[in-house]
Amino acid sequence: MTTQTLKRPKASRTGTSPRSQGNRKQARRTTLIGWTFILPNFLGFLAFTLIPVFAAFALAFMEWNSFSTPEWIGLRNFQEMFGSETFWIALMNTVGYTIGHVPLTLGLALLLAMLLNRKLKGIGFFRVAIFFPYITSLVAVAVVWNMLFNPTTGPINQLLEAIGIANPPGWTSSSDWAMPAVIITSVWRDMGYYMILFLAGLQAIPNELYEAAEVDGANAWQRFWNVTVPGLRPTTFFVLVMLTVSSFKVFDLIVVMTDGGPGRSTTVLSQLIYQEGITEGNFGYSSAISLVLFLIVLTVTVVQFKLQQRKER
């Protein structure tokens, strides 16, 4: 994650002998072949991602319902957005989801990875079992969890009642508990994927380090804190960034599980963007919201990179 690897040795830039000219020709050829390989993908990226992204930035300052000619209205979309109660509710909900989802998924994925990082008979089964939710259709996941969360007949509340909790939460039918319900579901779904990443990271830590630590008299906790955690730092950082970005962009699970309800208690920014744009046809306003979301994600990611760089120094 540092820039070190990008710096080329100076030597390759010097020298004009015929031999190195031949090398250069060869290098250019290799580069061209490389480009040809990424070209089809890049063209798609350009046409369907990059250009629309820049178009969306411009649209944020316009009023456009997709049929009329876009009209430049300056900052009016942003004025309307910052004055809208729904926007602030959606922003707070998105932040709330991220604050709940990121540490829980990170912690549980790490814990699972450590549990499953040993040579045991049938360990493959458990790894697959944990990973399974990630490759399951999200709609099916949401429907099943909605049944589990059913306030009266759902198994979760029946279990809670059985262990003596008189007033179990209303989960998706309660404004206070709908977001925790969504977070629980998403943690369950995502932790398998990040567990795999952590497993890969764990297996890259040389065993000698643990042996050396043990010889030095380090207990399990000290080995975890002084060997595992530093060894996993690049993985943890990658997981953290990916998780944060995906949390801010959460959309599908919320739409299927609660559709933003009850009331507006689980409405998130991506959903608001969809509603305003595709449903209501206010593409300018919806682009303005997406610009704000983009800036938030960008800022958070940049801050994470800065913190990481400081740690590595």
Add this chain to the structure above:
Amino acid sequence: MKRNVLAAAAVAATAVLALTGCGGAAGPAEGGGGEDGKTPLTVSVWNYEGTPEFKALFDAYEEENPDIDIQHIDILADDYAEKVTTMLAGGDTTDVLTMKSPMEYARYASRGQLQDVSDVVGQLDTENTANLDAYEVDGKYFAAPYRQDFWLLYYNKDLFDAAGVEYPENLTWDEYAEAAKSLASGEGGNKVYGAYHHYWRSVVQAIASAQTGGDLIGGEYDFLADQYQTVVDLQKEGAALDWATAMSQQTGYRTMFETQQAAMVPMGTWYIAPLVAAQEAGEVDFNWGLAPMPQISDGEDITTFGSPTGFAVNKNAEHSEEAKAFLAWAAGDGGAAAIAEIGVVPALQTDTVTEAYFQLEGLPADDLSKEAFTPEETKLEMPISDVTSDIDAILAEEHELIMVGEKTIEQGIADMTKRVQGEVLN
């Protein structure tokens, strides 16, 4: 060399897959171009397999007009509005657009996306065409209704007989609540509810609006209080499935009625055709009937609510003239006969049409069912204006909070009033 060929083939295959993948999703179902020199007429529809009226209409029209080849563009029902909006934004040239709800119609019409078809509507039997005013925009029409749906009460005669409750003839809402309580029985898996109220807000709000005369886009919502009281009380007493369960499990009204878990279900007339079909397939083996919507007090005219479904002509249509001819036919006698035959209620309401309708095998033929079929007044579900969809979103959000019991009825109504006035009507 060999490797190059392989690579080229792979690239070509990918490109072909990508292109056909995109084209296939939205393209006409029967391939491009007219068959045997016929003029192709493209029509956007939802859930073609599960909505038999489309096939009935298209087959009948093609038979009468052998030079036309109707090609349907099938769209997932839940995504219909968004998908059509996206298609139109991309300059799509589909000829005829089916207007699933008046709210979407208003949006397309106000954006100038539809052709003015006032001349077609002018030739219709406007006297007997229901809900035509829903399509009037500044004295012009941009769609012609072929079908109308209004709400009535479906009831399970067997459950009524078993509980010894009289059939729901001209009920008031108080009598309806009493009947629901007497009909409720059982526990756990055998629970039978007296009534099932689907989770849509219209089940409460549109009924109240139609019967009290309250304006859903007016910004004052006190007229909803009594109807909410009835519905909330019923679910509190366990006589109706509670809203939270219905919503979190996406319980279908069909499941509730067809598995005999609910004795009464207020629902739109669109449910008649599938119910008859389920009965024919042997999935429904109990006696059922139709009754008029309960009213606020005794002896009133039967007032209910509903909305039209219509066809419109795309501004970018490739075959405008043919499309208009199809609209005129579908909204007239021809279309009405074609869909009445399969149990769908045509917008055109003449005695001949009603008679044809009750010829349908499997339809309950008792007098109460026939009476239910001719309400004195059918109000539009929600007035159409440029603020309708914004208000719709607010009313739906507050409806949820009242139904899950997080807000009292008074609080919910106060918040509807405050938010609609503050966020939309200001």
